[in-house]
Each structure stands twice: as C-alpha cells, then as structure tokens.
Amino acid sequence: MDQKYVYFFNEGNATMSELLGRKGANLAEMVNLNLPVPAGFTITTEACRRFYEEGKQIHPVISSQIEDALATLEQITGKAIGHPTRPLLVSVRSGSSISMPGMMDTILNLGMNDKTAVSLADNTGNPSFAYDSYRRFIQMFSDIVLNVDGSLFEAELTKMKERAGVVRDSDLSADQLFELVHIYKMIVAEETEEPFPEDPIEQLMLAIGAVFDSWYNQRAMIYRRIHKIPDHLGTAVTIQEMVFGNCGDTSGTGIAFSRHPSTGSPHLFGEFLLNAQGEDIVAGIRTPETLDLLKETIPRAYQKLTAVAQCLEKHYRDIQDIEFTVENNRLFLLQTRSAKRTAEAAIKVVVDMANENLISREEALMRVDPAFLCPLMQYTIDPQAELEVIGSGMGASSGAATGIITFDAEEAERLHRTGLSVILVRPETTPEDIHGMVASDGILTVRGGVTSHAAVVARDLGKPAIVGCGTFIVDLEERRLYTDTLTLNEGDVITICGSTGRVINGEAPLVPPTFSEEFRTLLMWANEVKILPVLGSVNTPKEARLARKLGAEGVGLCRTEQMFKDPHRRPVMTKMMLSRNQIERRKILNKLIPMQRKAFLGIFREMEGRPVTIRLIDPPLHEFLPNAETLTLEIERASVAGNTTEMEEKQALLERVKILHESNPAFGHRGCRLGITYPEIYECQTQAIAEAALELKKEGIFVYPRIIVPLLSDSHEMQAVRENVQNSLEQVFTLYEDRIDIPIGAFLELPRACLTADKMAAHADFFVFGTNDLTQSTYGFSRDDAEGKYLAYYLDHKILADNPFVVLDQEGVGELIKVGVTKGRLKNPDLKIGVCGDHTSEKHSVEFLQNAGLDFISCLPHKIPIARISAAQAAIKSLKRG
Numbered sequence: 060m061d062q063k064y065v066y067f068f069n070e071g072n073a074t075m076s077e078l079l080g081r082k083g084a085n086l087a088e089m090v091n092l093n094l095p096v097p098a099g100f101t102i103t104t105e106a107c108r109r110f111y112e113e114g115k116q117i118h119p120v121i122s123s124q125i126e127d128a129l130a131t132l133e134q135i136t137g138k139a140i141g142h143p144t145r146p147l148l149v150s151v152r153s154g155s156s157i158s159m160p161g162m163m164d165t166i167l168n169l170g171m172n173d174k175t176a177v178s179l180a181d182n183t184g185n186p187s188f189a190y191d192s193y194r195r196f197i198q199m200f201s202d203i204v205l206n207v208d209g210s211l212f213e214a215e216l217t218k219m220k221e222r223a224g225v226v227r228d229s230d231l232s233a234d235q236l237f238e239l240v241h242i243y244k245m246i247v248a249e250e251t252e253e254p255f256p257e258d259p260i261e262q263l264m265l266a267i268g269a270v271f272d273s274w275y276n277q278r279a280m281i282y283r284r285i286h287k288i289p290d291h292l293g294t295a296v297t298i299q300e301m302v303f304g305n306c307g308d309t310s311g312t313g314i315a316f317s318r319h320p321s322t323g324s325p326h327l328f329g330e331f332l333l334n335a336q337g338e339d340i341v342a343g344i345r346t347p348e349t350l351d352l353l354k355e356t357i358p359r360a361y362q363k364l365t366a367v368a369q370c371l372e373k374h375y376r377d378i379q380d381i382e383f384t385v386e387n388n389r390l391f392l393l394q395t396r397s398a399k400r401t402a403e404a405a406i407k408v409v410v411d412m413a414n415e416n417l418i419s420r421e422e423a424l425m426r427v428d429p430a431f432l433c434p435l436m437q438y439t440i441d442p443q444a445e446l447e448v449i450g451s452g453m454g455a456s457s458g459a460a461t462g463i464i465t466f467d468a469e470e471a472e473r474l475h476r477t478g479l480s481v482i483l484v485r486p487e488t489t490p491e492d493i494h495g496m497v498a499s500d501g502i503l504t505v506r507g508g509v510t511s512h513a514a515v516v517a518r519d520l521g522k523p524a525i526v527g528c529g530t531f532i533v534d535l536e537e538r539r540l541y542t543d544t545l546t547l548n549e550g551d552v553i554t555i556c557g558s559t560g561r562v563i564n565g566e567a568p569l570v571p572p573t574f575s576e577e578f579r580t581l582l583m584w585a586n587e588v589k590i591l592p593v594l595g596s597v598n599t600p601k602e603a604r605l606a607r608k609l610g611a612e613g614v615g616l617c618r619t620e621q622m623f624k625d626p627h628r629r630p631v632m633t634k635m636m637l638s639r640n641q642i643e644r645r646k647i648l649n650k651l652i653p654m655q656r657k658a659f660l661g662i663f664r665e666m667e668g669r670p671v672t673i674r675l676i677d678p679p680l681h682e683f684l685p686n687a688e689t690l691t692l693e694i695e696r697a698s699v700a701g702n703t704t705e706m707e708e709k710q711a712l713l714e715r716v717k718i719l720h721e722s723n724p725a726f727g728h729r730g731c732r733l734g735i736t737y738p739e740i741y742e743c744q745t746q747a748i749a750e751a752a753l754e755l756k757k758e759g760i761f762v763y764p765r766i767i768v769p770l771l772s773d774s775h776e777m778q779a780v781r782e783n784v785q786n787s788l789e790q791v792f793t794l795y796e797d798r799i800d801i802p803i804g805a806f807l808e809l810p811r812a813c814l815t816a817d818k819m820a821a822h823a824d825f826f827v828f829g830t831n832d833l834t835q836s837t838y839g840f841s842r843d844d845a846e847g848k849y850l851a852y853y854l855d856h857k858i859l860a861d862n863p864f865v866v867l868d869q870e871g872v873g874e875l876i877k878v879g880v881t882k883g884r885l886k887n888p889d890l891k892i893g894v895c896g897d898h899t900s901e902k903h904s905v906e907f908l909q910n911a912g913l914d915f916i917s918c919l920p921h922k923i924p925i926a927r928i929s930a931a932q933a934a935i936k937s938l939k940r941g
C-alpha cells in the first residue's frame with residue numbers, strides 16, 4: 060500500500076500536528092468536538108518534503124490521493140469543483156507544525172471561473188458577491204501562484220472605486236466588479252503571456268504546489284531563523300470548502316481571543332469586519348471594528364462564538380486565538396491555536412486559570428517561560444515626570460534606559476567598562492556592532508523597522524531600543540546628533556523609552572518595575588515549591604533594597620570594587636592602585652574604609668537577619684587606571700600651553716601607569732594575588748566589614764556577614780588570606796570588646812580551584828562558584844571578544860549549541876562544578892556551596908545546579924523573580940521524577 064498523504068478532518072486530531080500542521084490538526088480536533096467547521100482535508104508535511112525531493116513536483120501517488128479526497132469532499136458537500144450549477148469553491152491553506160502566522164501563503168475562492176461565477180450569482184441571487192469572490196480569487200491566485208505583482212490589481216481596484224465614487228471595496232456594484240474581473244484577467248494575460256487558468260483542477264494543483272513552495276519564501280525563512288524553527292519540517296496544505304463572509308450584511312469575518320492577549324483579562328476580545336473575507340483583516344486592508352459590532356448586528360452568531368471560545372479554551376486549557384467567518388448569520392470556525400501573548404498576559408492567564416481550577420498551580424508555574432518574563436523586570440519612565448521629548452521612533456524593545464550618547468560599538472564597550480551607562484546611537488546596526496550593543500543600556504537607530512537587526516538583537520538581549528527614529532540626523536564624523544532645533548554631542552545624556560519610542564533629553568526619572576497581583580501570587584507559589592534559595596548579587600544598598608523587594612533571601616555576592624565605580628569614589632580607588640609603597644597606600648586606604656563601612660552598613664540594614672556574602676576587592680587594574688594614550692595627549696597639551704607643573708605631574712603618572720601595565724589584565728595582578736602581596740588592602744576591608752556588623756549589633760540589628768576570597772587557584776592562597784583576615788577580625792573584636800561569627804569562604808572561578816576543592820575546603824568555611832569567570836577560564840574565551848567576534852558565527856554554524864555565557868555548559872564548566880562540590884564535601888560534608896553568575900536565572904542551568912546539590916543561587920536583583928520561577932520549575936521536575 061502507498062503511504063497515506065491525505066487525511067480528512069475526521070481522521071486527524073490535535074496530537075498530529077507534526078504530520079498535519081498545527082492548523083490542520085486543530086481543524087481536525089474541532090471537527091471531533093462537533094464544532095461548525097467547513098468540511099475539508101489536509102495534505103501532510105511528508106507530502107511537502109516529497110515535493111522538494113521530487114524537484115518541486117507533486118508525485119502522482121500524492122495527486123491521485125488528492126483527487127480521491129476531492130471526490131469525497133464533493134460527495135459530502137453535494138457540490139462539485141467546476142460544476143456548472145453546483146460549483147464547489149475551496150481554500151488552499153498552509154500550516155506547519157509550529158505556527159508561523161502569515162508567513163506562508165493561502166489562496167481563497169479557488170474553483171472560480173467565468174462559468175462558476177455565473178452559477179454562484181444565480182444560486183445566491185447575489186451577483187456582486189459572486190464577482191467580488193471572483194476578483195479576489197484572480198488577485199490572490201495570480202499573486203501567489205503566477206507571480207504577478209499584486210500592486211497592479213490594487214491600482215485597478217483603487218481606480219475603479221474612484222470612478223464609482225465609493226470608499227469601501229464592498230460598495231462596488233456587481234457590474235463594476237464584473238468589469239474589474241475582466242481587467243484583472245487582461246493584466247494576467249499581459250504579465251504571464253498566458254490566459255488565466257480556467258480549469259479548477261489545474262488551479263488546485265498549481266495552488267498546492269505554490270503553497271508547498273511558500274515554505275521557502277523569504278519572510279518564512281527569516282521567521283524560522285529568528286525563532287529557531289528547523290527548515291526540514293515543511294508545511295501541510297489544507298483544502299477546505301469555502302464559507303463566505305462577503306455575502307452581505309448578515310455576514311462577516313473576524314478573529315477572537317478567548318481572553319485578552321495583552322492584558323490577560325478573562326473576556327472575549329477580538330476584531331470583526333462586516334461583509335468581508337478573512338484576508339481583509341490579516342492584510343490590514345481595512346481597519347477592523349471590535350466584536351461589539353458582531354454583537355450588535357448578528358447577536359446569535361456572537362453568542363455562539365462566546366460559547367465556542369469557552370469550549371475551546373476548556374478543551375485546550377489555554378487562551379485560544381480563533382479565526383471565524385459568519386455566512387448569512389451562521390458561524391463557522393476556520394482556525395484555533397494557542398494565542399501569542401505578552402508576558403503580562405501570560406502570567407495573569409496562568410494564575411487565573413489555576414484559580415479557576417482549569418490547571419494546577421504546578422502547571423501554572425511550568426507554563427511560563429522564565430526568559431520570557433524579562434520585559435516585566437524593566438525600569439520604566441516615571442509617569443508623573445515632566446519630560447523634554449526631543450524625538451520619537453518605533454519602540455522596538457521595551458523598557459527605558461538613560462545613558463550617555465555614543466556613536467560606535469568600541470566606544471560603547473570602553474565606556475561600559477568604566478562603569479558608565481551608554482546609549483548606542485547608530486544609523487542602523489549590523490552584526491559587527493553586537494559587542495557594543497551588549498555593552499549598552501539602550502539602542503537608538505535612525506533607520507530600520509521593528510524587525511531590523513537592531514530591533515531583533517535588542518529584544519534578544521532584553522535591552523530597550525528605538526528604531527526608525529527619523530527625527531534625528533546622525534553625523535558619525537562629527538560625532539553629533541541633530542534635530543531641527545537641537546544638537547547633541549557624544550557624551551550628552553539622553554533617555555529612551557523602548558515601549559513608546561520617545562527620546563528624552565537628559566536623565567528622565569525611572570521607576571522600578573511594579574508587579575501585578577497575579578505575578579506576586581505566582582512568585583509566592585514558586586516559593587512554596589522551590590528547593591534552591593535565591594539570593595541577590597548586589598553592590599550597593601539601593602540594589603540590596605530592590606533585591607529584597609524582589610524576594611532575595613540574602614546577598615550571595617557583593618563585589619566591593621563595584622562600590623568605587625561612581626565618579627566620586629573612583630579617583631580614590633585609582634590613587635590607591637597607583638600608590639608607590641605601603642605607606643602611601645595605607646593613607647589612601649584609610650580614606651576608603653569609611654566609604655566601604657557606610658556601604659556595608661546600608662546593605663546589612665537592608666538584609667537584616669539574612670546572610671550577606673562580601674567578596675574582598677578584585678579590581679582588574681585596567682578598569683581603574685588612567686588611559687596611557689589619553690595621558691600622553693594631555694602631556695602634550697600641557698607642554699604646548701607651557702604648564703610645566705601639570706606636565707611633570709602627568710609624566711610621573713604616565714611612568715607609573717607604564718610600570719603597572721599588564722599584557723593580560725584579566726589574568727593579571729588582581730584578586731587574592733593583590734590581597735596577598737599588599738595585605739593591608741584586605742586588612743582594611745575586613746576591618747570595615749567587622750565594624751559595620753558590630754555597629755549594627757549594638758543597635759540590636761542582626762546581620763550575618765560572610766567574607767569570600769576572589770580569584771583563587773591554589774589552597775595556599777586561601778590559607779594565607781584567611782590568616783590575614785582572621786587577624787584583622789580579631790583586632791576589631793578586641794577593640795569593640797565583642798565578636799561576631801564571620802565565615803571565610805573561597806570563590807571558585809578558575810578550573811584549578813575546582814580541581815583542588817578538597818584542599819581549598821581545608822581553609823574555607825564555604826564555597827561560591829562564579830560561573831561567568833569560570834566559563835571564561837574554562838573555555839579560554841574572553842566574553843566581550845567572544846560575543847563581539849566569533850561566538851555568533853559559532854552559534855550560526857552550530858559549532859556550539861548555546862552561548863555558554865547564557866546557558867551553563869554542563870559538560871565542561873558543569874563538570875568542574877560537580878568535581879568542586881564532590882571534593883569539597885569529601886573534606887567537609889556540611890560545606891555550604893552557592894553559585895553566582897549570569898546563569899543563575901536561566902532555567903536549564905538552574906535545574907542543573909539544583910541537581911548538582913548546590914545550596915543557593917545568586918543573581919542580579921531584576922533577575923530574582925526569573926530565578927525563583929526557574930527554581931520552582933526545577934523542583935517540580937525533580938518531584939515528578941520522584
């Protein structure tokens with residue numbers, strides 16, 4: 060027996076979407092539910108693959124199965140394709156197993172020719188309807204199958220409407236439509252040098268081939284690349300009896316959502332057009348009205364639609380996006396699928412559905428994709444603020460950001476490294492700009508639309524972006540940005556709102572995200588099931604407060620060097636790094652201590668009663684040293700101006716910078732290496748930590764500081780730092796005549812530290828893995844260079860499956876973590892071990908970390924809710940596994 064390539068609707072069901080496409084499978088499912096669906100059948104995706112194997116030919120085995128199915132369809136409907144008195148008209152629809160809305164082609168009203176048009180007019184007594192359907196068919200078929208430019212038809216349609224003095228297509232008379240059909244056929248004859256095909260079977264086979272062919276059209280291919288949909292899936296083709304929304308004022312077509320797709324509100328929502336066919340809405344030719352129009356004009360169809368939407372939602376247990384048509388008061392369903400929705404709606408819907416007992420709480424938690432929630436964590440512009448709006452474009456990626464203007468990726472990266480917030484402004488972006496986009500807080504382009512490179516990448520990175528901001532002229536030479544009334548230079552501050560597309564002069568006040576009641580409920584449910592505690596990685600009291608608000612159960616990592624990145628504190632730090640000897644250094648450190656103590660006091664207060672892990676300073680030299688080239692320029696300038704004192708000072712500085720220069724600062728004199736060679740640095744920091752804790756203890760506030768040592772490679776380093784830190788602690792305790800338990804731990808971010816974890820554990824009270832640097836040091840990739848240069852190529856060519864800086868590499872980095880955990884606990888079975896890094900909110904990584912037996916994860920404040928959901932999902936999965 061030949062393989063089965065064609066399935067009638069009643070032979071399929073929703074689980075068969077791989078074979079029938081999602082559309083075909085769901086049409087079958089609706090038929091099984093006894094819902095009003097026009098009769099039809101689906102040609103499988105296997106037939107599509109075969110089509111390409113045969114060099115774009117429909118194999119005779121397949122065409123004979125199609126002809127058999129067509130005969131059955133004719134029997135069921137009592138009509139026949141091309142029949143002079145009872146003509147059957149069909150749609151030919153595309154649909155793959157993963158829905159790609161609007162990407163491939165669909166042809167309506169197939170089976171029309173001069174004869175069937177006449178009988179359709181006679182049978183319905185409605186010639187304008189018949190010729191409206193005919194002219195639609197010629198236009199669609201010619202555009203899709205015969206490759207005739209669709210605008211040629213549009214132009215004639217517009218001309219005809221002008222001549223007739225009407226605005227809407229549906230106001231054209233039967234005679235005018237008849238004439239239009241004639242004109243359309245002449246266009247086809249002229250463009251293709253062949254008459255329009257009148258034979259309906261020929262029309263059908265050509266249309267099926269064209270739909271298969273549309274799988275590889277440009278927009279479908281781009282859509283698949285963006286959404287990582289494999290090319291080999293292919294599309295199914297559904298042949299379905301036409302129902303007509305264009306036969307008068309008791310007919311129409313629309314799209315309905317069982318709940319609102321952007322707010323999640325549990326009411327039927329949608330769009331409707333009276334006296335129209337489906338593609339009018341999809342193509343945006345006419346602006347549709349709301350479903351209220353249907354409710355008023357055809358109330359019975361509206362009621363039926365409401366009932367059907369509820370039925371479908373109950374059946375699929377998810378919001379449905381339903382395409383329907385009303386023909387002479389009768390409702391027909393043409394498609395249903397799970398609706399695409401905003402993050403806000405996604406959350407509201409699952410929480411509401413769990414409260415309605417439609418799904419369980421676990422299912423509610425499992426259904427949200429944690430990564431998809433990023434837009435909810437963004438800062439927005441304070442709605443109360445008065446703003447100087449200086450331009451506007453298309454909001455391409457939501458959220459707001461303030462930063463200084465910069466015009467190229469390299470500069471963006473450099474400024475970002477020095478701790479500044481940057482808005483990258485470009486005419487447009489290209490793949491070469493990616494490292495600059497990563498380093499920027501927001502992106503603004505003058506050209507491009509919402510699917511341009513800048514927009515797609517920004518959304519991917521979760522960064523606010525505005526594209527197509529034609530208000531501005533960018534002068535890359537002069538490094539300026541113009542509007543009609545204003546000039547902005549590189550270094551000026553602007554704020555962009557990626558949701559509304561507004562550009563604001565200066566710094567606009569931003570407010571942290573507020574969460575809906577449903578989101579808070581979902582997060583509460585997450586806490587009820589998750590196993591891994593989620594801590595915050597914060598550097599300032601302000602960040603600590605936000606982390607607490609978002610549910611941090613403590614601080615997993617406080618990077619002390621980050622406290623010195625603000626413009627006031629930075630020079631002190633720079634001075635410290637430039638000091639020539641211990642005496643000089645101590646003098647400056649004495650200035651640094653009170654600053655640090657103040658910061659620690661603030662963080663401790665915010666985290667009252669919870670652990671706060673503070674990492675001793677790990678300053679990569681180059682981030683704090685003056686730039687040698689800039690200095691050389693300044694010296695020249697001072698010498699030209701005759702300013703000898705300045706010149707000599709700067710020369711001395713340059714000498715010092717040259718001595719401190721490192722060829723590879725990432726692996727340079729930093730971390731514990733600095734702490735060991737200049738012990739006074741860690742002494743001072745320890746002192747500040749202990750003092751802050753004891754001050755608060757006096758006030759009756761309980762805090763749990765922990766100290767952690769960065770960039771360890773050998774246990775002797777840990778031993779040396781530990782001795783030093785303990786001594787300093789004892790000094791403070793003596794002075795205060797009080798003491799407090801401060802565990803001292805090891806930060807594991809180099810492979811050797813993981814491999815020797817048993818020895819480390821002899822001197823460390825706890826471990827924290829730093830997965831960002833561990834990934835860099837395991838791969839030997841420098842993240843900025845990798846992401847800016849070769850990583851995109853690696854991912855495109857599948858050399859690596861995922862970006863290891865986003866999804867934890869379980870085989871390599873994960874293995875080192877496992878070794879570290881095993882060896883560490885071999886030495887000390889009660890050793891507490893945590894992880895911090897950008898992986899700690901990504902769902903696969905979190906699951907791995909939970910199963911590797913870690914005690915906590917720590918992430919940036921705005922990632923905490925995402926981490927909580929990820930942790931809940933990991934727990935639910937392991938619970939299911941038993």
Ligand code: ADP
Binds near residue numbers: 153161163164300302
């Ligand atoms: P897409 O995947 O682009 O949404 P569809 O195959 O769903 O393409 O077709 C687009 C529109 O065409 C549908 O929403 C529907 O309104 C209309 N349509 C498709 N088949 C029929 C039919 N048999 N009768 C009436 N309208 C139809």
Ligand code: MG
Binds near residue numbers: 382394
């Ligand atoms: Mg559709």
Ligand code: MG
Binds near residue numbers: 677769808832
């Ligand atoms: Mg590090």
